[in-house]
Amino acid sequence: MDSELITGVFAELCGLPAPVSAHVSSEELPELPELRVYKVTAEWSQSDLVRGSRLRFSQQWTLIADSNDPRSIRTVLPPGPCAAVSGELLSELSPIQGLRAVVREMGSHQLLEIWDCHGLRKCLNLSALKMHGRVYDDALFGCLSWSECENKLLYVAEKSKNSAGDSEEPACRKDQSVYREDWGEALSGKSVPVICVVDLQSGAARVLQGVPADVSPGQALWAPGSQSVFFVGWYHEPFRLGLKFCSNRRSALFKLDLSGHCECLSGDNVSVSCPRLSPDGSVLIYLQGKVFGPHNQCLCVQQLDLKSRKTSTLVDVVNRPQPGDFAGVYEALPSRCWSADAQRVVFSSSCRNWKDLFMVDRRSKKVTSLSDTPRVPAESYFPHPPPLPPPPHHLHQEHHREVEDSSESSKAFGSWKLVTVQRDLMVVCCSSPNTPPTLRVGFLLSEGEAVSWRTLQPPVVSFDFQWTVLDVTPPPEEDNSLYSGLDFGAVLVKPSLLHETGTPLVVFIHGGPHSQFPAEWNYTTAGLVELGFAVLMVNYRGSTGFGQDSILSLIGQIGSQDVKDVQWAVLTALQSNKTLDPERVAVIGGSHGGFLSCHLLGQYPDFYRACAARNPVINAATLLGTSDIVDWRYTSAGFQFSYDNIPTAEVLAAMLEKSPITHAAKIKAPVLLMLGGKDRRVSPHQGLELYKVLKSRGSPVRYDRALIYHWS
Template sequence: MESRQITEVYGEVSGFPVPFSAHVSDEQFPEFRVYTVTAEWNQINLVQGCRLHYTQQWTLIADSNNHNSVRTVLPPGPCVPVSGELLRGLSPSRGLRAVVRETGSHQLLEIWDCHGLRKCLNLTTLNKHGRVYDDAQFGCLSWSECENKLLYVAERIKNSSTQTHDESDRNVYCEDWGEALTSKSSLVICVVNLQDSTVGVLQGIPTELSPGQALWAPGSQSVFFVGWYHEPFRLGLKFCSNRRSALFKLDLDGQCDRLSGDNLSVFCPRLSPDRSTLVYLQGQVFGPHSQCLSLQQLDLKSRKTSALLDVINRPEAGEFAGVYEALPSCCWSADSQRVVFSSARRNCKDLFMVDRRSKKVTSLSDSTTDFSKVYGSWKLLTVQRDLLVVCCSGPSTPPTLRVGFLPSAGAAVTWWTLQQPDMTFDFHWAAVDVRPSPEEDNTQYPGLDFGAILVKPSHPLHDARIPLVVFIHGGPHSQFPAEWNCTTAGLAELGFAVLMVNYRGSTGFGQHSILSLIGQIGSQDVKDVQRAVLTALQSDATLDPERVAVIGGSHGGFLSCHLVGQYPEFYRACAARNPVINAATLLGTSDIVDWRYTSVGFQYSYDKIPTAEALAAMLEKSPITHAAQIKAPVLLMLGGRDRRVSPHQGLELYRALKSRASPVRVLWFPEDGHSLSRVDTQADCFLNTALWLSQHL
C-alpha cells in the first residue's frame, strides 16, 4: 500500500460537503405556497488545508390547500462561497440578515436587506468589548421582535481606568474555559441598537457567572441567558454537559432572576413561536461528563417548570432511549405544541418529536426504506414553518440533505431529497448487538447490553480473509452512530473491515449504561471491546482473526493501549490519538480534573486534594501498568496544545516502550489540541495510521 494511494482515498472520502445549518422562508400565492430552503455547508479542501463554507438554496412548491404536499422541487441555485462569517441570523420577518464578520484583526456587524448592505458597524474600533464569541458553547446572535436590536456575547474588555500601573500585573494568570475554549474567560452580553448604531454591555449579571446562549424574552425588554458558575475556578466545558449552570432572566435595567433550579446543569434554551414557553435541557452536576438529559418546559406566564421528557434509565427494545445532545436553534412546531430533536438510540442517531399535550415521543425517520442499508443517522438542522430539514447519512452513504413536513397525528413523514452525494460506496455494514458474559456483568447495573457497527468492503481486494481494525470512540460517554465517518470509510476503501464499538457507558443505551462505567474504566470497557471483537469474528467468517488492530482517540486511545497490553498476543498493531496513559500523572494537568476522580469511582469536590488511595486507583486503572506486556507496534499522535490530555501522557508510554525496544512511533502536532482537528493534521493522521496498519497487518 503506497502513500499516494492512501492520500487519494482520503481525499475522496473526506471531500464530501456536510450541511451544518439551514433556514426556511415561505410565501403564499393564490394557487400554491413557495418554500425557500437555504442550507449552509462545510467542505474540506486538502489543497489549501482549510474548510470551505458555502450556502445553497432550493425552492419547493406546495399545494395551496395542502401545504404539506410538495408539488415540485426546483433545481438548486449555485453554491455561494461565504468568507469570514462568524455568526449569522435572520430577523423575525425574514427581511433582514445580520452577520458578524471577521476581516483581518477587525470584527464587523453587517445588516443586509433586499437592497444590499444596509448598515455596518466596526465592533472592534467601538472598543465596548473584546472578541465576539462564535462557538456553540456560549455564542448567539438574537434579533428583538421589533427588529431594532441585536444580542450577542463577547469577551469583557479590560477597564484601563481600574487597572494599576504595576508592571507585575501584566503576568497575572487568567483562567479560561479549557480545551477548545482557551481564549474565553470573562463574558458579557452586548446589545446593539440599530436605530442609533450604539453598542452597550448589559449590567446586573452576578459576578460569579459566565453568561451565554442569550436570547430576547417576549417584549424585548429583557433577555434569557444561561449562566455557568465559574467559582471557585473554571473547569473545561467542551464536551462536558455536567457543569453547574442555570437559566436566568435579565431586565435591561439590570434586574437578574434565576428561573431554573439550583445545583443543576442547564443549557439550550429555546423559545416557542407563540413566545409562551421556554424549553431547555437539564442534567446533573459532576459525575459523567455527558449523560442522559431531561427536557424541561417553563411556562413564562406562571413561571412553573415541568419535565417534558425525563431521564431514561433503561429504554425498552426499539423505543426512545433519551436525550443526549444539544437542541438545534429552531426545534418547535408552528403551533408551539411539539418539539423536534435528534438523539442517539443504540447504534444509530434518530429523529424524534415529543407532543407537549400527551408527552408521547414519535420517531420521524423514514420507515419506508431499509433503515439498516441506507441511513443510520438523522440529524435535525432546523424545523421552521413545520418543514423539517435534516442531514442523513450512513457508513456507506455520505451526508444527504432531506426535507419533510411535520405529520398529523399517526401519519408518517413524506421525505424529499434535496441534495444527495455525487457517489456512495459499496460497503456492507450492520449493527451488532453484544451481551457481556455472566462473569462480565455489572452487579450494580445487571443485564445491560451494548453494540457495535461492522463496516467492511463488499468485494475484498484479495481472496484472503479481511484484516479487522477495531475503532474505539472517546468520551467515554459518547457514541459511534451508524453515520458517515471518513476514517472508517477510508479504511474500508483500502480493504480493511472496521468494527466501531459502543461499549457500556456509551450514549444511546440509557442512563444506567452510562453510570455502569463509573469506577470500572480500564476493566469493564476493555472487556466490552474484546467481547465485541470476539462476537464479530465468530459471526463473520470473512474476518481474519490473525490480523486484528486497534485504533482510537482520547478514551478510545486509553482503551486501545489497554487492549494491546491486556491481550498482547491478540492485536497486531495500535494507533492512538492523544491517549490517556497514566491517570495519576494526568490529574494535575487536565482541564477536567473532576472526571479523573469520577472515572475511578471517587466523589469530586472543588477542594479535593489528591490522596494516596485515589492516585493508586488511577494508576491501577491505567494502560501504563500493562506497558511491559505490549508486543504490538504502537503509533502515537499527540497535540502539543492539548489541554484535556497532556501530550506528555503519550510520551510516557513512548519512553516505556522505547526502553524495552518495542516498536513505537510518535507524531507531534505542536499547533493542534485534543481533537487533532486541523485539516492538515487529520490528513496526516489518516495517512500514517493507514501506513502503520498496512505495514503491521
Template sequence: MEAGQISGTYGELSGFSVPVSGEVREKKLLEVCIYTVTTGWTQVDLVRGSRLHYTQDWTLISDANDHRSFRNILPSGPPTPVSAELLSRRSPVGHLRAVVRETGGHQLLEIWDPHGLRKCLDLTSLSKHGRVYDEAQFGCLSWSDCENKVLYVAEKAKERSSDPVSTTIFTDRNVYREDWGEALTNQSVPVICVVDLRSGTLSVLEGVPSDVSAGQALWAPGGQSLYFVGWYHEPFRLGLKFCSNRRSALFRLDLNGNCERLSEDNVSVSCPRLCPDGSTIIYLQGAVFGPHSQCLSLQQMDLKRMKTSTLIEVVDRPQTGEFAGVYEALASCCWSEDGQRVVFSSACRNYRDVFVVDRRSKKVSSISDKSVRVYGGWKLLTIHRDLMVVCCSSPNTPPTLVRQHTLLETDMSEPVKSYDFHWTSLDVVPSPEEDNSAYSGLDFGAVLVKPTTSLTEAKIPVVVFIHGWSYVRRLGPLEKTTTKKQIQYFSLFVSSVNYRGSTGFGQDSILSLIGQIGSQDVKDVQRAVLTALQTDPALDPKRLAVIGGSHGGFLTCHLLGQYPDFYRAGASRNPVINAATLLGTSDIMDWRYTSVGLQFSYDQIPSAVALTTMLQRSPITHAAQIKAPVLLMLGAKDRRVSPHQGLELYKALKSRGSDVRVLWFPDDGHSLSRVDTQADCFLSTVLWLQQHL
C-alpha cells in the same frame, strides 16, 4: 497502495461537503406558496489547508392553502461561497440578516437587506468588549421580535488604568486569567452585548451575577428582556467543551440590569428555546459532575405562570426498540408550527434518529424511517411550519439532505457517492462473569462495516475503532473526522464498538462504567470483537488492529497490553496513559476522580489512595506486556489530555526496544481537527496498518 494513491483517495473522501445548518423562508404568490430552503455547508480544501463554507438554496412550491402538499422541488442553484463569517442570523420576518464577520484583524457587525448592506459597525474599534464568541459554547446571535436590536456574546474588555503613570497595565497583563479549557482557551469572562440598530449604539449589559459566565442568550418577546444560560465559575473554571455536567442555570435579565434565576439550583442547563408564541421556553437539564456526557431531561417552563414541568424524563434503561433518551443539543429551530411538539435529534443505541415529543401526551415517537435503514444517522438542521430539513448519512454514504414533512421524506440532494460496503448494527451481551452486579443485565452494541466483495480470496483483516467517552461513533457519523474517512477507505472489516458507558443506551449504561474504567470497557470491546469473529468466518483472527482517541486511545493501549498476543498493531490519538499523572494537567480534573469511582470536590487534595487507584486503572501498568507496534498521534496544545501522556508510553516502550512512533502536532489540540493534521493522521494510520497487517 502506494502513499500517493492513498493521498489521492483521502483527497476524494475529504472533499465531500457536510450540511451544518439550515433555514426556511416562505412567500405566498397567488395560488402557490414558495419555500426557500437555505443550507450552510462546510468542505475541506486540501490546497488551501482550510475548511470552506458555502450556502445552497432549494425552492419548494406548495398550494397556498395546503402547505403540507408540495407540487415541486426545483433543483438547487450553484453554491454561494461564504467568507470570514463568524455568526449569521436572519431576522424574524426574514427580510434582514445580521452577520458578524472577521476581516483585517477587526470584527464587524453587518446588517443586510434585500437591497444590499444597510449598516456596518466596527465592533473592534468601539472597544466596548473583546472578541465576539462563535457558537461553540457561549456564542449566539439573536434578533428582537421588533427587529430593532441584536444581541451577541463577547469576551469582557480588559480593564486599563486611567492614570498615565500607573504601572497597573504592565503588572495586570501577567496575571493568570482562567479560561474554560480545551477548545475555549480564549474564553474567560463572557458578556452579553446589545446593538440598537436605530441609534447604532452598542451596550454591554449589566446585572449578570459576578459568579456566572453568561451565554446562549435569546430575546424575550417585546425586546425589553432576555434569557440566557449562566455557568457558575467559582471557585474555579473546569473544562466546558463536551461537558454537559457543569453547574449552570437559566436566567432572565432585563435591560435595566435586573436579573433572576428561573431554573433549579445545582443542575446543569443548556439550549433554551422559545416556542413560536413566546409563552413557553424549553431547555435541557442534567446532573452536575459525574460523567461529562449524560442522558438529559427536557424541561418546559410556562412563562405566564412561571411553572416548570418535565417534558421528557431521563431514561435509565430503555426497552428494546424504544426511545433511549436525550443526549444531544437542540437545533436552534425545533418547535412545530402549533407550539405543541418539539423535534430533536438524539442517539438511540447504535443509531442517531430524529424524534418528536407531544407536549400534551408527553409521548416521544421516532420520525426516522426504520423500515428501511438506508441511513444510520439522522440529524435535524431546522424546522419551519412542520417542514423539517434533515441531514442523513451512513458509513457507506456521505451526508445528504432530506426534506421531511408529516412522516413523508424526499431527498433534496442525491448522495455524491455511495461506497461498496455493507454495514450492520450488532447487539452484544456480556458474558455472565463480565456482568456488572450494580447494573445487571445491560447489553451494548457495535457497528460493523465490511466490503461487499473481497479483493482477494484471503480472509479479511479487522480494524477495531473505539470512540472516546464524550460521544459515540454511530452508524453514519456526521462529523467529518479522520475515522469516518478511514472507514470509507479500508478494504477490510471495521468494528466500531459502543461499549457500556456509551450514550444512546440509557443512563444506567453510562453510570455502569463509573469506577470500572480499564476493566468493563476493555472487556466489552474484546467481547464485541470475539462476537464478530465468531459470526463471520471470512474474518482473519490473526490480523487485527485497534484504533482510538482520548478515552478510546486509553482503551486502545489497554487492549494492546491486556491482550498482547491478540492484536497486531495499534494507533492511538491523544490517549490517557497514566490517570495519576494526568490529574494535575487536565482541564476536567473532576472526571479523573469520578471515572475511578471517587468523589470530587473543588478543595480536594490528591491522596495516596486516590493516586494509586488512578494508576491501577491506567494502561501504563500494562506497558511492559505490549508487543504490537504502536502509533501515537499527539496535539501539543491539548488541554484535556496532556500530550506528555502519550510521551510517557512512548518512553516506556522505547526503553524496551518496542516498535513505537510518535506524530507531534504543535498547533493542534485534543480533537486533532486541523485540515493538515487530519490528512497526516489518515495517511500515517493507513501506512501503519498496511505495514503491520
C-alpha cells in the same frame, strides 16, 4: 500499500461536504395563487487540503407546494450554484423582514453587517467601539439573536479587560502576566463573557449590566417584548473547569432586564443548557442534568410556562430503555426545534447504535420517531441499492457510485440529525456508513400521520460497502453487579469485495467515554474500508444511547469493563463473520479511545497486530494535574469530586492501577502515537510516557507531534 493511493483516498473523502445549518422561508406568488413557495438555504462545511482549512458555502433550493395543501411538496427545483461564505463567524436571518446579520472577521477587526435584498444596509466595526473584546462564535456561549422589532441584536463577547466594574482582581488590569482562567479545551482565551446589545438605528452598542458576578453568561436570546433576555449562566467559582463536551457543569437559567435586574429561573444545583422559546412566546424549554459525575449524561427536557412561572418535565431521563424504545436525550437542541403551533418539539438523539429523529407532544408528553428508517434487529446487513455507473474520475470505481434518490436508499440511512424546523418544515441531515451526508425535508404532520420525506439533493457518491449493527451481551462473569443485565452494541462496516484470505479488521474505539459511534458517515471508517479493511466501531457500556444506567455503570470501572466490552465485541464480530481475518486485527482511537486501544495492546498482547492512538490517556495519575476536567479524573476512578480535593495516595494508586501504563511492558505490536501539542484535555506528555516505555524496551513506536491536530 501505496502511500499515494492512501493519500488520494483520504483526500477525496475529506473533501466531501457536510451541512451545518439551514433556514426556511416561504412566500405566496400573486400571479400563481394556487402555489406556495418555500426556500431552503443550507450552509455546508468542506475541507480544502490545498488551503489546509475548512471552507463554508451556501446553497438554496426552491420547493413548490399547493396552497390548498401547503404541506404536500409538489416539486423540488434544482438548486442554484454554491456560493462561498468567507470570514463569517456568526449569521442569523430576521424572521419578518428577512434581514441577514453577519459577524465577520476582517484581519484584527470584527464587523457586524446587516444585509437586505438590495445589498449591504449597515456595517459596524465592533472592535473599534471598544465596548468589549472578541465576539464568541462557539456553540457553547455564542449566539446572535434578533429582537422582535428587528432593530436590536444580541450577542456574547469577551469582557474588555479595561472596562469598569471588572470582576477580576485589580492586578489583572495592571499586570498582564497575572494568570487568567478560561473555559478549557477549544475555549482558550474565553474567560469572562458578557451579553451585548447593539441598536441598529443608532449604531450604539452596550454591555448589559446585572449578570451575577459568579457566573459566565452565554446562549442568550430575547424574551417576549424584547425588554429582557434569557441566558444560561455557568458558575465559575471557585475556579473554571473545562466546558466542551461536559453537560455536568453547574449552571442556571436566568432572566435579565435591560435595566439590570436579574433573576434565576431554574434550580440551584443543576446543569442547564439550550433554552428555546416557543413561537408564541408562552413557553421556554431547556435541557437539564446533574452536576459532576459523568461529564456527558442522559438529560431531561424542562418546560417553563412564562405566564404561570411553573416548571414541569417534558421529557424525563431514561434509565433503562427497552429495545426499540426511545432511549433519552443526549445532545443539544437545534436553535429552532418548535412546531408552528407551539405544541410539539422536534429533536435528534442517540438511540443504541443509531441517531434518530424524535418529536414530543407537550399535551401527551409522548415521544415518537419521525424517521422512515426501519430499526431492524442486529445482524441485518445494509448494502446500498443498485447504483448508477460511476463517473470515470473517481478513485476505486468498483467501490463507490453515484446514487439517485429512491425510497430504497432512504431505508439505508442509519443517522438522522435535525438541522432546523421552521414553518413546520423539517430539514434533516441523513447519512450512513456508506452514504455521505445529504439533506432531506418533510413537513411535521398531525399525530399518527407519517412524514413524507423528500431528498433535496442526493450525495455526490455512495460507497458499495456492507454495514450492520451488532447487539452484544457481555458474558455472565463480566456483568456489572450494580447495573445488571446491560448490553451494548457495535457497527461493523465491510468492503463488498472480500479478500480470499480473509479481510483484516480495524477496531475503532470512540472517546468520551460517554459518547457514541452511530451508524453514520465517518470518513476515517470509509477510508479504511475503501482500502480493503473491515472496521468495527464499538459502543461499549457507558456509551450514550443506551440509557443512564449504562453511563453510570462505567463509573469506577474504566480500564476493565470498557476494555473487556471492546474485546468481547471483537470476538463476537469475528465469530459471526467468518470473512474476517482473526490473525490481522488492529486498533485505533483517540482520548479515551486511545486509552482503551493501549489497554487492549497490553492486556491482549498476542491478539492485536498494530495500533494508532491519538492523544491517548496513558497514566490517569499524572494526568490529574494537567487536564482541564480534573473532576472526571476522580469520578472515572470511582471517587467523589469536590473543588478542594487534594490527591491522596489511595486516589493516585487507584488511577495508576486503571491506566494502560501498568500493562505497557507487555505490548508487542507497533504503535503510532499522534499527539496534539495544545490539547488541554489530554496532555501530549501522556503519550510521551508510553513512548519512553516502549523505546526503553526496543518496541517499534513512532511519535508524530502537531501543535494543532485536527480529527473528525
